[in-house]
Amino acid sequence: MGTTGTPTKITQGSTTKGGIGESTLRPDGTLKVTGEFAYSSDMWHEDMLWGQTLRSTVAHAEIVSIDTSEALAMDGVYAILTYDDLPAAMKNYGLEIQDTPVLAHKKVRHHGEPVAIVAADHPETARRAAAKIHIEYKELPLITDEASATAPDAVLVHEGRDDHHIGHVPxxxxxxxxxxxxxNAEEAAKKADFVVKGEYTFGMQDQAFLGPESGLAVPSEDGGVELYVATQWLHSDLGQIAPVLGLPEEKVRMTLSGVGGAFGGREDISMQIHACLLALRTGKPVKIVYNRFESFFGHVHRHPAKLYYEHGATKDGKLTHMKCKIVLDGGAYASASPAVVGNASSLSVGPYVIDDVDIEAIALYTNNPPCGAMRGFGAVQACFAYEAQMDKLADEVGMDRVEFRQLNAMEQGTLLPTGQPVDSPAPVAEILRRVKARPLPPERQWESSEGADVRQLPGGLSNTTHGEGVVRGVGYAVGIKNVGFSEGFDDYSTAKVRMEVINGEPVATVHTAMAEVGQGGVTVHAxxxxxELGVTQVTIHPADTQVGSAGSTSASRQTYVTGGAVKNSCELVREKVLEIGRRKFGSYHPAWATAELLLEGGKVVTDGGEVLRDLVDVLEGETVEIEAEWRHRPTVAFDLVTGQGNGHVQYSFAAHRAVVEVDTELGLVKVIELACAQDVGKALNPLSVIGQIQGGTTQGLGVAVMEEIIVDPKTAKVRNPSFTDYLIPTILDTPTIPVDVLELADEHAPYGLRGIGEAPTLSSTPAVLAAIRNATGLELNKTPVRPEHLTGT
Structure with missing residues (x-):
């Protein structure tokens, strides 16, 4: 494998204990479950100040005036900054489009937008000072949906746009x-014996990570700043932070601190720039920790969507065509909206063979909360709609819903609507077969000889029913998700690997900038x-910007890309170690020159298993360190007229069967089981694979029956920014999640692996909705399903 990551044959690797294919335990696991793990919010520094953000109380308004005098006069307040106090010419930032002001300038565009920042010697002093900043607003008309956004006389959310997308949007x-x-979808529609249409509404979901945004900025003697922060992409943050501070990147040194979950919500900047600005202004360390209320305003959310679909099929069940329009609400700033549009459109057909399609996906600027990356990234919304359509069409044709899907399922070699062939295993029919073949949970399992177990019933411990009016439903869904960054993005990762002898034992150190956000990358790297190196002792160096970029911990890409970089670097280190061995000991045994040599169990061995030397002997007095990159094969941007192009790298597939119990009188739902089958290519750590699939499944369950950020359509204000009113599944809501793992290797990927973290989030939501429809006979075209949707009240 070269330094650019040219794929090699798939190998089984070493037999060293704790290697690939074993369920090794996470090094941070015990600390996290015992509460001893140090998160970014736990950081402390002597003489530290506390930062606080003042946010807008209205969604769209001109800023008439800002008066900070009363706040500045308070004891303990060290600094207050507004837009006019920013030090550099660059005062905006953004992942792709730099349209987001560090602090609001002349106007605010959404409820909760940062307007001013405060540094004080105590967090309560900072909060009180922020409350004493007086801002006069002149409210402006609101843009809240497609109709208000695209009307000929619509108010522009961003005047004078000059980004590279403006030339191709209407x-x-x-x-x-x-x-x-x-x-030709129009012509193909004429061949359809059955046509179904549907309009679907997908609610705004929050990432709901348990560790709110936090970080610590420490000014350094060279005029730069050290930033310790919970993020998903250190180098992307660095590229946005440094220009705003007016500093070269080498003077902004970033270290990853403990991350309490992410799911896309930490891809964008939150408190990073604010903490650095206050630290540089005051000359003191500044810590910022959002509370839960502020966290709802401090990060992007999943795009709510309207989806309009039409499908046709012949009387023997073959799909004829598909038309769709997907409207994503991006909110006030672009964030990752362009990429979400690309995913939603290119994956809108689902894992099915349809030759004739007419697809359009757009993202809007509105005065609603900004939306961006979240697990599933555009494919989630599309899957909810196309899977509902598959059920409708199967019923019209008169076929079993699973068999209808299997009849139309893609396989390896299928051309996607973008013209790109699927060139690795696509076991769509097989994973559907597996979830359908699994035995169903027992009927009326809440009943026992000792009496009813109300925990198994809708309403649970609230004891609302003992089974009266409760009916069962079963539903199926399957989805397709791309892996890695797409559309021509230079997606690569970097890893530095060192081997040396420490205390008489060979030790490897792995250093990457990968953000460990809970996905278990640090385990896989070891x-x-x-x-690859045949050692037992592996040290994972803290992630920072002193090594090349690892890209974002998102898009199910880290094991593929950063794992590939670690593998690549290890292979280069191994060759260097063997060169040293040949130089030192090659004359002692002819196999040094003639055999395939491996590193296993701390020894150099031949391919026949003969031990040539201990690694300690080879490495004594030597240190081998290599930093190398790994790139997957290139992609291209989709054509802006036809959408054609090889835009994605790899695909991941998951299927679910949901079993639900519904109290039809009260409109309460209990999800009993969410069985999943998924192809993972190669399970590098089977225990972590199961955990990722179960976690993604639960997140999909949340948006199916409870999770939604409610935005008042009249004021564009968030109505439920707390875990009291924004509900997420607890252990009592989480069903049994049996998982069937397939390992069909993708020859283009390291070890044949396939990104896994997002695919189960796609199909679990429509499977739950399908099961509720099966139980009630209702259409239910909106997420989440609420009691009033089931009872008509």
């Missing part, structure tokens, strides 16, 4: 538009090093 309030046209 209105300045559209962030990005991606059509995909293949074949497993790769043990496999």
């Amino acid at each position: 209105h300045p309030n559209i962030v990005h538009r991606q059509p995909i046209v293949r074949g 497993q790769i090093a043990r496999t």
Whole structure:
């Protein structure tokens, strides 16, 4: 494997204990479950100040005036900054489009937008000072939906747009538009014996990570700043922070601190720039920790969506065509909306063979909360709609719903609507077969000889029923999710690996900038090093910007790309170690020159298992360190007229069967089981694989029956920014989640692996909705399902 990551054959690797394929335990696991793990909010520094953000109380308004005098006069207040106090020419930031002001300038565009920041010697002093800043607003008309955003006389959310998308959108309030046209959907529709249409509404979901945004900025003697922060992408943050501070990147040194979950919500900047600005202004360390209320305003959310679909099929069940329009509400700033549009459009057909399609996806600028990356990233919304359509169409044709899907399922070699072939296993029919074949949970399992177990009933411990009016439903769904960054993005990762002898034992150190956000990358990196270098002891260096970029912990890409970089670097280190061995000991045994040599169990061995030397002997007095990159094969941007192009790297597939009990009188739902089958290519750590699939499944369950950020349509204000009113599944809501793991290797990927973290989030939501429809006979075209949707009240 070269330094650019040219794929090699798939190998089983070393037999060293704790290597690839074993369920090794997480090094941070015990600390996290016992509460001893140090998160970014736990950081402390002597003489530290506390930062606080003042946020807008209205969604769209001109800023008439800002008066900070009363707040500045308070004891303990060290600094207050507004837009006019920012030090550099660059005062905006953004993942792709730099449209987000560090602090609001002349106007605010959404409820909760940062307007001013305060540094004080106590967090309560900072909060009180922020409350004493007086701002006069002149409210402006609101843009809240497609109709208000695209009207000819619509107020522009961003005047004078000049980003690279403006030339191909029909209105300045559209962030990005991606059509995909293949074949002739109009002509194909004439061949359909059955046509179904549907309009679907997908609610705004919050990432709901348990550790709110936090970080510590420490000014350094060279005029720079050290930032310790919970994030998903250190180098992306660095590229946005440094220009605003007016500093070269080498003077902004970033270290990853403990991350309490992410799910896409930490891809964007939150408190990073604010903490650095206050630290540089005051000359003191500044810590910022959001409370839960502020966290709801401090990060982006999943795009709510309207989806309009039409499908046709022949009387023997073959799909004829598909038309759809997907409207994503991006909120006030672009964030990742362009990429979400690309995913939603290119994956809008689902894992099915349809030759004739007419697709359009757009993202809007509105005065609603900004939306961006969240687990599933555009494919989640599309899957909810196309899977409902598959059930409708199967019923019209008169076929079993699973068999209908299997009849139309893609497989390896299928051309996607973008014209890209699926060139790795696509076991869509097989994973559907597996979830359907699994035995169903017992009927009326809440009943026992000792009496009813109310925990198994809708309403649970609230004891609302003992089974009266409770009916069962079963539903199926399957989804397709891309892996890695797409559309021509230079997606790569970097890893530095060092081997040396410490206290008489060979030790490998792995250093990457990968953000460990709970996905278990630090475990997998150690497993790769043990496999490739034959050592037991592996140290994972803290992630920081002193090594090359690892890209974002998102898009199910880290094991693929950063794992690939670690593998690549380890292979290069191994070759260097063997060179040293040949130089030192090659004359002692002819196999040094003639045999395939491996590193296993701390020894150099031949491919026949003969031990040539201990690694300690080879490495004594030597240190081998190599930093190398790994890139997957290139992608291209989708054509802006036809949508054609090889835009994605790899695909991941998951299927679910949901079993629910519904109290039809009270409109309460209990999800009993969410069985999943998923192809993971190669389970590098089977225990972590199961955990990722179960976690993604639970997140999909949340948006199916409880999770939604409610935005008042009249004021564009968030109505439920707390875990009291924004509900997430607890252990009592989480069903049994049996998992069937397939390992069908993708020859293009390291070890044949396939990104896994997002695919189960796609199909679990429509499976739950399908099961509730099966139980009630209702159409239910909106997430989440609420009691009033089931009872008509």
